Amino acid sequence: MEAEDGSELCFPQLHNSSCRKPTALWHQAVLPFFLMSLSTLTVALNLLVIISVSCFRQLHTPTNILILSLAASDLIVGLLLLPVEILLKISCWFLGDLACSLFNYVSFIVTSASVGNMVLISIDRYVSICDPLHYTTRVTVKRVRLCVCMCWLCSVSYSGVFARDGLTQPGRYNSCHGECVVFIDYVTGVVDLVLTCVLPVTVIIALYVRVFAVAVAHARAMRSQISVVTHRLSVGSKTMKSELKAARTLGVVVVLFLICFCPYYTVSLVGDSLISSSYMSFVLYLFYFNSCLNPLIYALFYPWFRKAVKCIVTLQPGF
Template sequence: MNVIEYQPNMTVEYCFPDNKSSCTKEVRTGPGHIFLFSFLSCISVCTVFFNLLVILSISHFNQLHTPTNLLILSLAVADLLVGLVVMPVNMMRLRDTCWYLGEMACTFFLVINFLSVSASMCNMVFIAVDRYIAVSDPLLYSTKVTVCKMSLFIILGWSFSLLYVLIYLYFNDHLLQSQILSRCHGECILIITSSWVTIDLVFSFICPCSVIFILYSIIFSLARRQAKAVTSVLNATSNRHRDKVSKSSNSKAAKTLGIVVFVYLALWIPFYLCSLTVENIPYSSLVWTVLAWLIFINSSLNPLIYAIFYPWFRASAKYIVTCRL
């Protein structure tokens, strides 16, 4: 018998009826949940599609094998993991609260979850550093930043992200199978200690966010100064045309900077502000669900921000979609 009587006219289902320590089961099948499930499924499919498009474009066309594009490729791989693994699993957990795959699969899922997010942020920092070098020293950029050097930095970035995730899970007792902090059987959660909330806030948000914001501010300042220097050496007959080009470049740089910083801050600040009150908000609450999905949606927006505005991406995507490779 899969249900036991709880009170008159009400029954409680369990994830594993034969296990006395089983978690209670909740299946959400209302019209609102069906619509939400369909909507999130579309987001997951779009995330996979756009990031695959970026990966195929850069991987297939030799002309796109540049240091900057390698960073965009690495970012797309991290975001692809979110759309391919993290989003589908979280959608299933929105429908059925039970975890049926066991402790090892739970640990593997948590590793993929944190690794994809951590690697995504690490690549965003690398992209900011790459653009800073390109703007501050454009003549020596090709000698300072090569494909081989960038590949090495990408490998180190992923390795650092994986090491951080393993340490993070280890000190929160989730890599020790005999000490997994779950309240009942059929649950896959990570109970984070208060000290690691602060550590993660510093290393996963404050530090990368500060680096990105400072570097993009310097980039914008240097771009304006360089544009003024170019304008100052032009002759009188071409000044008017060059002013228009300069203003257009500055406007585009300001717009790109604003999109990058705003999206990054808008999707991450609410999560980390809420994490400071982690003891007062249940992990399964609507608040955590919304905040987590805001972070996942960042993986859908990254290919749009970092790739779709480039002409090479539009051209290569057209060849791929129309099967003209």
């Protein structure tokens, strides 16, 4: 019986101080296969977004810079976070305590950067729809690039607060060898819940409620003026329709992000002791799954993305 128990340990030579390996078929085969497929698809799709926006100068617009930043955070999910989750499902953590702390640090950065990008996207759509006359002067590529850099810099600094103990004292909160955990005290958890979830989600929802209220008003105005056929009105109408379509597309991105992101923070709200490990895994994978959804939305709603992908695949120099 001891031999059987020992065969399930991460480090059999350590006996009682070693963690146990997951042995169920679901953890050893089915779930890793699903996560590997999701990881591959996430990396491939987000690389296409990054290459498309980076390589084609005509796509260097303020909105697309924000999409590029979001794709970068999604790429890290597929390239690093999901493969590590696969490792934890089929084996134990054997990369060392410092690597565990660095992994948790990166996961914090990606989470906060994704939220920051969504806030910036909401602000971009708010200005474009609610103040279209000043959009081109207020929202420039240079300013958006600066905001994106500030978003990532703030994410790195902010996440350092949560990773500080792990980086200075790796493995401090591990209960056994072969484990990779992160500990956040109650006060820090509440502050993180407010700053990373409650406040940004409130801002995003408030901005998009206003955006769609104005969008509906514009749509009604355009329908009421359909009998007025002038070149100037036609040009203005096409511009507004383009902005409304962009708002709708990014609105879908934002809504799906909130659906995938909010359950992730119910763990902080309710508490780990009241939530099963299965639910914790589910909300984590749901959040990761959102990284794969975003490029699919672009492919469905953005003709420029489909054209760019076609040029990339066929090695054409431009549109």
